[in-house]
Amino acid sequence: MQTPALLLVKQCPSRHSFQKRPSTPFWISCFAILLAITLPDSLHAEDVPMAKTQSDGYYRMMLGEFELTVFSDGTSPKAIDQIMSDPAKVRAEFEKIHLPMPYQSSYNVFLIHTGKKLVMFDTGRGIKNGHLQENLRKSGYEPSQIDAILITHMHGDHVGGLSHQGKRQFPNATVYASKQEADFWLKTKPEDFSSDRWKGNALRAHATVDPYIEAGKFKTFDGIQQLFPGISTLPTHGHTPGHSAYLVQSQNRNILFIGDTIHCAEVQFPHPAITIQYDYEPDHAKAARLKLLATAADNGYIIAGPHISYPGIGHLSKLDDGFRWVPVQYQYEVKSQTK
Ligand SMILES: [Zn+2]
Structure with missing residues (x-):
């Protein structure tokens, strides 16, 4: 077996080829090539620490004249099979697609810039565990x-x-939620909730929403309503009593x-009947999911989850029993597309 050095000597230019350039001695040229090839070997990867950082956590695309930015608030591992309604089917589905459990949730x-307003959809987990604020600024x-x-x-x-x-954390923003959602979490006495989970959630809702109510920056809506030009509410009650989607x-x-x-x-795209323990009313949550996903698939709407x-955005197409998820195609330049 030939060593890299021996191969290199064989690849060195012949003395004859250097005769036209007497100013570069033959041995210097060979040495330079040898150095160039051997240098990378001397810089061992073990001396270079792995970067172990991710790229900035925002993704951007145009939606007609609107700009959409998605911020990652982070991920966390979740043993989803233990909290969904059909654990065996969940595990089988994960095995089929070679995904490990726990999976990364x-x-x-999401943020829409309409040209006149900056409208955000939800706010993630908060600055203790989440990354929304830093990624918003980076964007x-x-x-x-x-x-x-x-x-x-x-x-x-x-x-x-x-x-x-x-x-x-958003001093100039007005917060909007459905009346049913606000009444359920904010008007029920926390001690009247049937479980510690719901009680804890109500206390958290008070801690985060009350400052906006006190500042006169909280509004509710009821049913289907246009909040801003091009932005409407869509009741999808079930996961919580006043859960809403937005079109x-x-x-x-x-x-x-x-x-x-x-x-x-x-x-849940291939098996939309599967529910999760976090659903307040699982049957209503299932019905809302089926209706919403069918609407998106029938009309070619982009879904943002x-x-x-x-970044959690893509299209759906209908299968016999469920839906096929097709993530949006990555586009390097942020340009408008027409469908
Ligand atoms: Zn959630």
């Missing part, structure tokens, strides 16, 4: 620039980023912010 937050915006925050529901991983220790339209592009109608895309693997 994403926490995505070129400031929290004080956000005009409105539309809440899908008042679980801690969606309203957690609103306030920190009683201080509003955003610009030119001929549509996107549905679906909140927690989907927790685990890998399972907080817990779908980041």
Whole structure:
């Protein structure tokens, strides 16, 4: 077997080929080539620490005339099979697609710039565990620039980023939620909830939403309503009593912010009847999911899911029993597309 050095000597230019350039001695040229090839070997990868950092956690695309930015609020491992309604089917589905358990649950937050307003959809888990604030700033915006925050529901991983220790994190934003959602979490006495989980959630909702109510920056809506030009509400009660989706339209592009109608895309798109322990009313949650996903598939709407693997945006097509998820195609340049 020939060593790299021997191969190199064989590849060295012949003396004859250097005769036309007497100013470069033959041995210097050979030495330079030898050095160039042997140098990388002397820099061992073991001396270079792995970077172990991720790229900035935001993704951007145009939706008609609107700009959509997705922020990663982070991910966390979750033994999803233990909290879904059909554990055996969940595990079988994961094995089929070679995904390990626990799987990584994403926490995505979405922002639409309409040209006139900056409208955010949910706020992630909060600054203690989440990364929304840093990724928002990295993307070129400031929290004080956000005009409105539309809440899908008042679980801690969606309203957690609103306030920190009683201080509003988006000082100029007005927060919107459905009347049913606000009444359920904020008007029921926490001690009247049937479980510690719901009670804890109510206390968290108070801690994050109350500062906006006190500042006169909280509004509710009821049913289907247009909140801003191109932005409408869509009741999807079930996961929580007042859970809402939002439909955003610009030119001929549509996107549905679906909140927690989907927790685990890998399972609930092919098997939309599977529910999760976090559902307050599982049957209603299932019905809302089936209706919303069918609407998206029939109309070619883009889906935006907080817990779908980041950036959590894509299309659906109908299968016999469920839906096929097709993530949006990565586009390097942020340009408008027409469908
Ligand atoms: Zn959630």
